[in-house]
Amino acid sequence: MRVFITGGTGLIGTLLVKALLVQNHKITVLSRDVVKAKQKLGSDVQYCQSLDKLDSLDGYDVIINLAGESIAGKRWTAKQKERMCDSRWDTTRRLTELIKLSNTPPSIFISGSAVGYYGLQDDDAINENSEPGEGFTHLLCKKWEALAMAADNRHTRVCILRTGIVLSKDGEMLPKLVLPFKLGLGAVIASGSQYISWIHIQDMVNGILFLIDTPEARGAFNFTSPNPITNRRFAKVLSRTLFRPCLFKIPSFVIKIMMGESATLLIDGQRAIPQHLLDKHYRFAFEHIDEALADILVKKI
Template sequence: MNILMTGGTGLIGSEFIRQFSDEHTFTVVSRNIAKAKELLGNGVEYVESVAAVQNFDTFDAVINLAGEPITDKRWTDTQKKKICDSRWNITAELVSKINDSTSPPDVFISGSAIGFYGNQGDRVVSEDTPPHNEFTHELCAKWEAIANSVVQENTRVVTLRTGVVLTEKGGALDKMALPFKLGTGGTLGSGRQYLAWIHLQDMVQGISFLLNNSSCRGPFNLTAPVPVTNKEFSKSLAKALKRPCLFNVPSFVMKIAMGESSTMILEGQRVIPEKLVAAGYKFTFPSLTEALSDIY
């Protein structure tokens, strides 16, 4: 396939390109083409913006993974707007180009997140679970609504409700592992909140599965089949790193340190990939023990 990708220099996008560059051709949207070339090499085409693409008639698929990191900074009003605009605006640009195409791409795969569901406590969450209305839900709901404004008689739309992606290459796991490596790791808050995670390899293989299966439409949870509590995750991570799990960071400390964004860590969701499994996808790393053993 000839694929246009946003977010191609990110953790997921760059790994997808690395794994499938022999199978597909890629055009990556990047504001810093020199930096993108450094990371992805010369086997990829580059454009500075969606607007710079004359038309989408030559593309078989569009994969949209762009967006400001959601937990890197405190959620001030300015940062919330940046998080939203970085996702909504580029998605709207892509949708406009797809709908204006004479021969539009067959499939549009667009990012989302399990934040769509909001705080669900220990309830098992599938794609059909009604959401709890809060900032992350509002962010993801509008993000998906924009993606779904594609004319779907012409282009199949899939939205990726992604959990915490685990990999040795960076991302959230690096931050979570650092206190354990220093011997100060432990549980966060009550430790009873659930963490829905996915190994990077299953993330990119899952996207490929959805890309190539024309019967797959709508939202899909990109999470491993077995979500775990923060306490279980902390103990498993400590064991994988051969470090102790001795401490607990109280909820109020997290709230002081992170502000409103601490809700993503202190509340969480027990999300399962019901539709992905039903469609026939087989996870390489279905359990946390297997995932962490591979990474470490």
């Protein structure tokens, strides 16, 4: 198959490209910096510098849209929020336009989102059919998903990835959480009762491949483990895995001072269940946090 990927040099994209190459697919990656992308992904990949240079997506079987400014990397200033939205909305809007302009459109369009779509939630388990709450992440994801779903028709099925925290040594969140524990400063964050919806990087990649190979799959999919955990439980498992103490508790107000509005990523949470993946009989490689953290922190995945 011919596969077009945006965000191909990111955490998920890099491993996904490698997995697709192993399967002998022909990959094109969107990247403004082709030299840098080629250093990371190699010369077996073709590169496209701008979507504006394309007038359709004819010839591509699969489109995977993973592009977007980091959500957890910086404080959510007004300017940063604008970048987070525009980097997702503009790319997705253009991809949808190109799909509609295609005479032979792709059979599947996979586009990113996040469990932040559900906004502020209580501790009840939620699935893809649950009503969303409020908050900036919901507004961002709601429009992001709508722009992608506009491409859904009898020729092209659209799959939305409502992704939780992706656990990897190279991820945004896990290294930041691991460091204090390694320094002997491990702590429970806020009340500790807020849920973390997580997914191992291997299941993230395998899940995308699964959607490609499952013709009846379409719509929103929670890309999270079937077993979300509380922050308190996460801290306990991390402490045990690293053989480091967890003696402290960081109050919510301290997190808010440090992170501003983006503190919601740590002090609020969603207890998301990947019901649609389970209904399609996807088999998770890592269902439980104990085995996931042990695998990553020992094997350095």
